[in-house]
Amino acid sequence: MAAWARAVRGLLLDVSGVLYDSGGEGGGVPIAGSVEAVRRIKASGLKLRFCTNETQATREQFVKKLQGLGFDISVAEVTAPAPAACRILKERNLRPHLLVHNDLVPEFAEIDKTNPNCVVIGDAAENFSYANLNEAFRLLIGMEKPVLISLGRGRYYKETDGLKLDVGAYMKALEYACDIQAEVVGKPAKMFFESALAEMGVPPQQAIMIGDDIVNDVGGAQRCGMRALQVRTGKYR
């Protein structure tokens, strides 16, 4: 066993495509061996964070779904983009127009959303309609300094019924239309990984990120000084 591997004290696990494939009845299916793997990681004494860009549900709903699939997981162990975005909105007095999944809206319950001065985009799925995209675009183009905050920048992900466009594709559409650059909250943003490490109390040199996305999981973690592993499940092709 390599010296660096012996030094590992914490693991960051991506969830969709690593622990389960989302979609369909019941919200998804576990990937073979993953329930047992989480159990063994926890039994080993390694610190563990679930580091997800999923924004189709509140953390509570997300955790409940995973518990239903058999995973040993709690809300306190999850690092997700919406709470990180809420911190930024509060710090900067930003009032968002939300282009997100209906089930994510409760995460923004305490945020003032009147007279929006920014747009927050997440994986809105069916809410990515022509009308909703035009609405978000019109708000942005009407702002003196358009602020677009994107919950992740993923290209696509795998659901049980096939690949789906992720928030990054729609972020690019709005960026292009408005000639702006979105601010990304979530993987691969450095601050997002740093939060997860701080929550574990483990320095980057002693942590490993495990994910199925070469850019958002592997690249993002490496830029923070972590090692990273890409699994061949999920969107891996």
Next chain:
Amino acid sequence: MAAWARAVRGLLLDVSGVLYDSGGEGGGVPIAGSVEAVRRIKASGLKLRFCTNETQATREQFVKKLQGLGFDISVAEVTAPAPAACRILKERNLRPHLLVHNDLVPEFAEIDKTNPNCVVIGDAAENFSYANLNEAFRLLIGMEKPVLISLGRGRYYKETDGLKLDVGAYMKALEYACDIQAEVVGKPAKMFFESALAEMGVPPQQAIMIGDDIVNDVGGAQRCGMRALQVRTGKYR
């Protein structure tokens, strides 16, 4: 009058935002003075081409709508992206999956669309649904060499009820998701302007392009050696 202006023999006119604002009942409203302007250009003996990226209708429907608004225009005077795309599809034995407006489909009547080996995207408007974008994405990502042909690359345009995202925004979404570059047919592609000039029989030095889009109309025409004027109607802000 400047020497170059005396040498002008042909005009290329953008249509949406220059001659009329599209949308609403009756398909749009003429911009003040534009019906008369077209009449006077024709009476002056200048050659004229209507050079449009509009892809929400066949040329026949498009011309009928403009005639209904009072314009002196015929199908033979219109340069539009769909016929240009059809020439390319035939030359390269490409069988398209169409992500376009329902009313544009007849322009592709003679094109083999079985077992698609490329995607053609136009201003699909309401057809830009989450499901349709996922379908186009899945076809592209499943191709060995994904070919995406985009009928224009406009950012947005103005309709009577406000600004709308144009095909370019959705083109960018698919480009990003698939990590590819679309081939643009229509303005600002050089070949598109060259076709319009050839159809008029006027060299670029003796032609002026008039449009409301600084990139697609003005920039595209200038790269072909034409002069160009930007009007302050339409999407001009």
